[in-house]
Amino acid sequence: MANPVNPPRGMRDFLPEDKARRERALGIIRRVYRNHGFDEIETPVVEDHARLHSGLGGDNEKLSFSILKRGIKPEALAAAVAAGDAEQLADLGLRFDLTVPLARFYATHRAELPPVFRSIQIAPVWRAERPQKGRYRQFVQADIDVIGEAGVIAEIELITATSQVLAQLGLKDCVIRVNDRRILFGLLDHCGFAPEEHSAALITVDKLDKIGVEGVVTELAERNEAGAEAMRGILAGVDSALAAGIPVTREAISGVLPEGAATEGVESLVTLGESLAGGLPEGVEIRFDPTLVRGMGYYTGTIFEIAHPGSGSSVGGGGRYDGMIGRFLGQDVPAVGFSIGFERVVDLIELDANAGPESVALVADADTPLEELMVLKRALVADGLRVRLEKRQKNMKTLVARLEAEGFARFANVRPGTRDAAELAWRDLGE
Template identity: 35%
Template structure:
């Protein structure tokens, strides 16, 4: 134990065993495949960005959670000098300070894929089609305290459309996301849609004072985890007139019981915003009536860079109260990173680790990835015969693991199965075109040629 824990992976980061790696690769390939079906092109960016790219882009607390990267070589020594010359007041009780951090670090690990994408588009917009449809899958880092479904290193799967102002792009992103989540088989989920400006407009329309709007929104954001009664208390604690409270309560009750009518939105600019989101929802359902997309005016998303429609995805399971994805329209971000003025953009991000967690916990068996290797049992044949058969199969593109030790048959088969192998060649003869193939999970034997074997493995 002590030897194992002394040198574990860093807090909140994980190692992956072969079986787990296979499963991750399989799921990522599935996601990619469907993104490609919708015409999105792959891109990639460095895991680090210069610190100016990551700072001040309206990502809320994520910026505080950034892993910063220290300067290197002489620059680092110089920065230490500057900090120590500045005196003790720059050092807080954790031995750092904003001044020291900015002096000593010049890069950071990305904490999402959207900000790097905006930087990427700004740099390459001349070489990219308009609108640009891309997907971006990779690890991001946040120095958060880990807990269930929350890690310090995790993969995000983003699709984005940049340079398209039409809300038809929202419709298409929602269709693609719905499709991918169904292919992944995550169970019941809801893609909630609203407009960032809608809830504040509704609340002010009901008479909530401006400085109390964020507090009410923050309380409503907890509805996934807490019963309304508790949220209601939090809203009441902010101090509103009875008349306002009554209106707010009535609206929330109606929203929770899905009894909202267009009349409920006749509050200033809320009417137009709600109408717009409702139209997006309708157009999604015109194309795919089964899409799990709902208009939820109570949806709150924290990022400042969103400018219009926003999305959040949840599974309908009380064991998984976290969101498995989110997104929205961020029309100002690219310009902020030096891109063409007024470049519109919209995207949705899936939280790969959380989806994987759900798949693992809900359907452990179904979430197993079989290796497409075939195992050649060693029955004491000459080594050259076994290796020759292996080479023969490899020439056909079949992945082969040959047993080179004449252990007990049971041991060999058990070990192979434990390693995720599903098919084993238990008998073969030199010069014979077919051999005995056993499916390890069912223990059924079948005589096959190498072509038949190749087909069987491909279908795993």
Template identity: 45%
Template structure:
């Protein structure tokens, strides 16, 4: 039986030009994050299934690729439970593995700890445009600082990284899970109803208030008056200036703790200051929810007019580390939607690549020495045997992204070096 050579559904092969774009983007992002003091770590693709199913991954926990235990026979007993057959799963994000990493290594790590990750994650998505079962995430996290320094630094570093790769016109959207909880309580919703309220509110940008009301009242049975009150409060909080955010929040939800109001005022004030040096657009968005259950404080996303989904998102998760370590440690993180960013950068970065073409009578050692000289000058250089007609071969190497060539026809007797010539000029 012939095996299909196509990649599995929901995955894809990446050709050299595509990988070149990704390498370029990752290099620029890495340069920025390193300047802020974030150091790259790596964690295994596999995690204990109990950790992945700990209840903090939201809807993503339904999309875990589960791994069968080693040693199982070809058949299992009738009535065997799936939970008894698996012990590992592929990670669905990088935050859950980071928490385990920190709990395991915290004694040897600096405090606060700044981590940078770039790695594939897996989700059993229904394959469709823009959604893959294997994709890359790019995260930075600050663990051990409970102040809004973490939020502001993460936002500043991430917006600078986007600027470095040419992603402009973005908007930082801000909210706070504590505000959402206070809002739900203020309008009269019982705490068991909050999760459903958040899920419905999170769909506002896709289905509008009419759809949200149908979701919350008709489907989930929440109080119509509570939903109406929440809508009125939310609409009154749209678009305040930086110096008005604190007053508007305090007036809209009087039970909101002063600490939450003050922290949000500090964050938006710092972003306003940042915007005086380079273009940084932001807005307080009271409808922003974020799907992960582990968020405990400020949350944020970055939107782009050419992307239907956010290109970055994150927030504070102060309780998550404590579940592994036994004591709460403040933590905050930001994840770049790497695949969505790549879709906004369709062109490969400019190269300066040299092709060393050598005729059959030229010794291989001479061709290799000529290439060695070019590489010592910092050039990307490839040695290629001459074949066919020269103009046709030059067209081929130019199509492969080379920008110049050296044509070695015979060993030089006077020690001179064959000159480099730009492609597209000499045919």
């Protein structure tokens, strides 16, 4: 039986210091993205069940939490259970990412938005994950998207802004791996995989870091033995180049791709690499990775992912999804997005939870009039300080130790009759 005092499995409480660290990180993310011209929006935590299960969310749809319709009759419940289709009882669901809600948002408000819309979304999402290190059932995503721009300038803006976020957060040794879905399809064509085999083949190639080259080849051979052997040669040739890092240049990209294969998509990556050369902050690099797949089936062009040696999984990723919004509008609209895996990033960085206004405490005698206390507090808050009221204790050492541990810089004793903040005698904590 679950412990009734613990949060639900896969979800967490945050103590004040943890919450302060998270909010400081989120504040940095918001500030940098706004400085790069993105505007923040907000969407509901729930969406229509049918929309969340329309094929736009890939495998994440299987992990969605459904919300049952109100007033379900017992006979309807029994029928759904007997049919093995409980989903028919749901009309809403908790969002499992921020991309599907954004597509719906844009379709709803397109007339009110600029031709090229740059959005920020920072909010919790929910997935019925198997709880484990780095995976939670409720977690925060921090997304930026550019909708309405078909050119590679959209990808350049996303990567530039996100790399600045990583730098401002103090996250070093990041590698942004880039590829293009069109290059992957070209490689599959070159190896002899039919178009109808592409989706399944990419799912297998996406397992490369888990099962290795031989595992990928064995699994591909179950569908296309000749194609699997051709892919073996490509993956074996790429392996050593990946270890050294493949620059995003025409020469380096052409050097690891079979001659005449996968030409579509190369030009946009070359432009991307040239535009970002020398422009990324220290501690962030960009590299070409022809084995990068990204599991979501809705990607249509450029894809990217942030790797960091301190994390066993990517700490961010995204790509171009030109076909998604058209599912709502009836006409295609170019779109590309980048999402930071906030929970993984915040575990890798060191931020001072007490950064911001100086924290001070007013320690009052029991007979100090409340009106005098509030006059003092209002004056100090108006001066830009963070102020807490505390009652004087017999053992002041305990109070002083707690205030210091919570990041307070100084305190002052308040006696009856004190109404002028300038008269307070401050004592620095830690003395």
